Amino acid sequence: MVVEQLEFDLEPSHLSPDYIVTKSNVLIEMPLSLDLQEMRIIYTLISLIQPEDEDFKTHFLRVKELAEILDIQEKNYYKKIRDVVVGLQRKQLVIRENGGESDLVVNWLSASRYHHRKGLVELEFSPQLKPYLLKLKKNFTYYKLSNVLVLKSKYSIRLYEILKRYLSFGKKRFTIEQLRHLLEIEKDKLTHYGHFKQRVLLRAQEELAEKTDIMFDFDEIKVGQKVVSITCYIKQNNRKKLQSSNDPVFEDDSAYNLLTRFGVRSTTAKELINTYGEDRVLANIRYVYEKKQDVNIDNISGYIVKAIREDYVNTSSDYEEEDDLDFETSIPQLNARINSLIERYHEQIRLSSNADERRLKQEMAQKIVDEIETTIEKRQNKNLRPLDTVDFEHPYARELYDYLLDHPRY
Known part of the structure; x- marks a missing residue:
């Protein structure tokens, strides 16, 4: 009787490529033991996690929608999905914890259930994965689900999220063995570098530039002829538009669901809708999609809330359009300069004496402030909108900017 009642209470989770995948960098920088289709399911499931979730929820996914996500063309996709889920249920990963003092061996899923008559698959993450997927405050990477769903190679997906993790640094050096390990290339596969370059690096380079929000070039370092x-030199890809206000998410989901999906707390979401109405909320979410999709916004929920409160969709016409390639005014390029400064000074501080540490920190802060103030002036000259705290990727940059707002003559 309980099972029968459960059958009636099933509520399918709404899926959208515009949802956000947020993962601890621990999971970014380790082998995941997943094939292409398993990756797509796991990343889709991660995108359903909301920032305020204290525990993993059980999600009911429509088999038909999963078939579309997995790009399964066979007529008998029910059996294919079942096979993928059964295989995924067995998959484990090994997470090195406590500085290498212990290893956590854990299955991705705690359980799965296939509801034949309802056309639903029931999935839930293993609770041991909570520190790596829930309520992340630091050392995490996030991206829109659409970026990985469009990629046709598991190597491209893994390379995308590894490079996304280092986007703010602008570059990352890998040994070939390190990359092979991260991409889980078997020892007897692609052993010749030329094959590895052609089938993995160049293919990923082309796919990412064509389909995702980042792109990369790379230099080879040789010892002798080897x-x-x-x-890898990583940068934002401003050529590819990934979002559209015609996306089904706008047709099938409410303003409240959209807000909570993108990290706005439920109390704030209700307050925004009650204060401004569904039409204004939805219009400003569309505005963020259409106008700001190429900007690497660290605090997407804060950006959306500000857009609604200030009604960006109706007030932004007073300002000129952003040019993300303009070195002097571009927000992504300002963030890249700030991140580079912080990285360089942190390395100097690490190697410095206690006597020099204070001086280096003050010097770093002043150079960041100089970058911000120069950019503010250049943006004003070109009639671009004022900077906002949520425009800054690094928490320290946000802290300095807030200080500048309170102390404009600093």
């Missing part, structure tokens, strides 16, 4: 490592 390529032993590569340096």
Whole structure:
């Protein structure tokens, strides 16, 4: 009787490529033991996690929608989905914890259930994964689900999220062995660098530039005639528009669901809708999609809330359009300069004496402030909108900007 009642209470989770995947960097920088279809299911499931979730929820996914996500063309996709889920249920990952003092061996899923008559799959993450997927405050990477769903190679997906993790640094050096390990390339596969370059690096380079929000170039480092490592140069891809206000998410979901999906707390979501109405809320979410999709917004929920409160969709016409390639005014490029400064000074501070540490920190803060103030002036000259705290990727930059707002003559 309980099972029968459960059957009636099933409520399918709404899926959208515009939802956000947020993962601890621990999971970004380790092998995941997943094939292409399993990755797509796991990342879709991660995108359903909301920032305020204290525990993992059980999600009911429509088999038909999963077939579309997995790009399964066979007529008998029910059996194919079942096979993928059964295989995923067995998959484990090994997480090195406590500085290497212990290893956590855990299954991705705690349980799965296939509801034949309802056309639903029931999935839930293992509770041991909570520190790596729930309520992340630092050392995490996030991206829109659409970026990985469009990629056709598991190597491209893994390379995308690894490079996304280092986007704010602008570059990352990998040994070939390190990359092979992260991408889980078997020891007897693609052993010749030329094959590895052609089938993994160049293919991913083309796919990411064509389909995602980042792109990369790379230099090869050789010892003699052998390529032993590569340096990847990573940047925002401003050529590809990924979002559309015609996306089904706007047709099938309410303003409240959209707000909570993108990290706005439920109390704030209700307050915004009650104060401004559904039409204004939805219009400003569309505005963020259409106008700001290429901007690497660290605090997407804060940005959306501000857009609604200030009604960006009706007030932004007073300002000129952003040019993310303009070195002097671009917000992404300002963030890149700030992140580079912080990275460089942190390395100097790490190697410095206690006597020099205070001086270096003050010097770093002043240079960041100089960058911000110069950019503010250039943006004013070109009639671009004022900077906002949520525009800054690094928490320290946000802290300094807030200080500048309170102390404009600093």
